[in-house]
Amino acid sequence: GKARHLRWEISNMFWSPDCEEKVVIGINGQFPGPTIRARAGDTVHVQLRNALHTEGVVIHWHGIRQIGTPWADGTAAISQCAINPEETFTYRFVVDKPGTYFYHGHYGMQRAAGLYGSLVVDVAEGEEEPFQYDGELNLLLSDWYHESIHTQMVALSSRPFRWIGEPQSLLINGRGQFNCSLAAAHMQGATNQCAATAANTQCAPVVLPVQPNKTYRLRVASTTSLASLNLAIGNHKLTVVEADGNYVDPFVVDDIDLYSGDSYSVLLTTDQDTSSNYWLSVGVRGRLPKTAPALAVLNYRPNRASDLPALAPPVTPAWDDYGHSKAFTYRIRARAGTPPPPPTAARRIELLNTQNRMDGRIRWSINNVSMVLPATPYLGSLKMGLKSTLAAARPAETFSREYDVTLPPPNPNTTVGDNVYVLAHNTTVDVLLQNANALSRNVSEVHPWHLHGHDFWVLGYGDGAYRGDAADEARLNLRDPPLRNTAVIFPYGWTMLRFVADNPGVWAFHCHIEPHLHMGMGVIFAEAVDLVAKVPNEAVSCGATATALMAGGHL
Ligand code: C2O
Numbered sequence: 064g065k066a067r068h069l070r071w072e073i074s075n076m077f078w079s080p081d082c083e084e085k086v087v088i089g090i091n092g093q094f095p096g097p098t099i100r101a102r103a104g105d106t107v108h109v110q111l112r113n114a115l116h117t118e119g120v121v122i123h124w125h126g127i128r129q130i131g132t133p134w135a136d137g138t139a140a141i142s143q144c145a146i147n148p149e150e151t152f153t154y155r156f157v158v159d160k161p162g163t164y165f166y167h168g169h170y171g172m173q174r175a176a177g178l179y180g181s182l183v184v185d186v187a188e189g190e191e192e193p194f195q196y197d198g199e200l201n202l203l204l205s206d207w208y209h210e211s212i213h214t215q216m217v218a219l220s221s222r223p224f225r226w227i228g229e230p231q232s233l234l235i236n237g238r239g240q241f242n243c244s245l246a247a248a249h250m251q252g253a254t255n256q257c258a259a260t261a262a263n264t265q266c267a268p269v270v271l272p273v274q275p276n277k278t279y280r281l282r283v284a285s286t287t288s289l290a291s292l293n294l295a296i297g298n299h300k301l302t303v304v305e306a307d308g309n310y311v312d313p314f315v316v317d318d319i320d321l322y323s324g325d326s327y328s329v330l331l332t333t334d335q336d337t338s339s340n341y342w343l344s345v346g347v348r349g350r351l352p353k354t355a356p357a358l359a360v361l362n363y364r365p366n367r368a369s370d371l372p373a374l375a376p377p378v379t380p381a382w383d384d385y386g387h388s389k390a391f392t393y394r395i396r397a398r399a400g401t402p403p404p405p406p407t408a409a410r411r412i413e414l415l416n417t418q419n420r421m422d423g424r425i426r427w428s429i430n431n432v433s434m435v436l437p438a439t440p441y442l443g444s445l446k447m448g449l450k451s452t453l454a455a456a457r458p459a460e461t462f463s464r465e466y467d468v469t470l471p472p473p474n475p476n477t478t479v480g481d482n483v484y485v486l487a488h489n490t491t492v493d494v495l496l497q498n499a500n501a502l503s504r505n506v507s508e509v510h511p512w513h514l515h516g517h518d519f520w521v522l523g524y525g526d527g528a529y530r531g532d533a534a535d536e537a538r539l540n541l542r543d544p545p546l547r548n549t550a551v552i553f554p555y556g557w558t559m560l561r562f563v564a565d566n567p568g569v570w571a572f573h574c575h576i577e578p579h580l581h582m583g584m585g586v587i588f589a590e591a592v593d594l595v596a597k598v599p600n601e602a603v604s605c606g607a608t609a610t611a612l613m614a615g616g617h618l
């Protein structure tokens with residue numbers, strides 16, 4: 064593969080993602096950040112300079128496994144020290160697998176401040192995708208809050224707890240329209256604000272130009288802070304062909320769900336009436352929506368981009384129609400040729416997801432422990448054997464079969480911990496994610512869990528508590544489960560994953576909802592750390608590892 068050299072500068076800047084001017088974190092003056100395009104087997108070098116005035120920064124390459132380079136995973140306090148203002152850090156990693164990915168900040172809630180962009184990996188030179196298309200369109204979906212992330216982080220950790228609420232806007236490629244219907248903006252005699260919207264280039268609607276009777280590959284990824292999404296295009300069917308950088312058995316749908324952390328490729332054939340444009344619409348799922356759908360225009364050439372589509376925008380399924388969501392998610396199967404999972408696992412880690420209280424705050428916890436990140440990144444402290452920086456006791460890996468997932472937690476109090484699960488090299492691990500009732504009665508939320516450093520097979524899903532009985536076992540698919548890096552747990556349900564611990568490093572596994580992670584919803588897998596090659600000093604020159612290095616220690 065080739066080496067791709069990029070130089071990035073991260074800074075705060077004024078921007079109007081939804082036509083209201085705010086401060087975003089941009090890269091090289093752009094929001095969203097530049098799209099990285101590479102071929103499988105290439106090495107990407109990103110020389111990143113932090114030009115934020117007073118905060119550190121890191122960037123995580125979501126979906127890239129970082130095989131052999133765990134220090135380049137870009138997770139503050141896990142794989143590296145935050146890069147201080149005016150410092151430069153170089154990420155070097157191989158993009159080994161074609162697919163649709165993205166990157167984002169992974170320090171505090173910087174992702175929600177707009178620190179993200181697309182990462183697209185094409186097949187290696189001379190290879191071909193297992194499906195055909197004439198053109199490509201790329202959509203990175205996000206949600207947007209008018210409050211700064213600093214205010215949001217204070218709210219989420221204050222006493223009493225303050226919830227940040229729903230986002231003000233949904234963004235498509237960083238563009239949305241707050242308080243102004245896009246349809247209205249397109250119409251003759253639109254109100255001044257809407258007319259201004261259409262004219263403002265930072266929040267002007269996204270236009271997807273297409274030729275009639277062609278097939279397009281639409282790459283879609285969601286980097287939302289909170290919202291689960293549904294995407295549809297008026298009158299067009301979508302054929303799902305890829306999920307999280309893995310090919311899936313193609314299937315046809317009217318709309319797709321995307322949880323934060325998901326990416327898909329869908330094929331779209333422009334076989335409809337060519338005299339009109341069509342709306343692409345993105346709406347909220349899984350939470351009572353208070354945020355207007357985002358719209359983009361599928362522009363059938365030679366119509367003008369500004370021609371109003373004849374059909375109304377497609378309507379998102381009801382937010383709480385979980386039957387619809389499950390029907391979509393359960394249909395995703397691996398494409399023939401995908402490696403199957405090992406037939407058995409050596410270990411099963413059960414993770415009960417609950418909402419708890421701690422010192423008057425609200426936290427999310429796993430087996431009653433809410434994750435807090437240490438001052439010294441795990442990768443350095445575990446590699447150097449600095450035991451004093453971590454809790455001595457390992458977290459629990461089962462929960463009581465008596466636990467009633469349909470009720471609020473009987474003991475709502477929780478503790479905090481570093482939640483490190485130590486995995487031996489090459490073991491096959493099953494992870495049972497068990498959802499439950501939150502603190503309020505009759506509330507259970509959707510949580511998309513994302514694993515760093517690996518893809519996992521999604522063996523199955525079920526409603527209620529996992530009992531491991533014949534009926535539950537029958538729900539596990541060992542034949543053609545999809546490989547993914549993000550999988551959802553539905554309200555009151557369970558999801559079973561399997562992966563092989565074949566990538567030495569320290570890897571986060573967490574709910575991809577930014578406020579949930581901030582409230583402790585995650586665990587750490589420390590995998591064969593003794594087999595990690597030498598960690599570059601610049602990745603761990605902080606905290607107890609810096610002290611140990613100064614005293615002559617080695618990584
Ligand atoms: Cu895309 Cu740990 O996240």
Ligand code: CU
Pocket residue numbers: 509510511574575576579580584
């Ligand atoms: Cu969550």
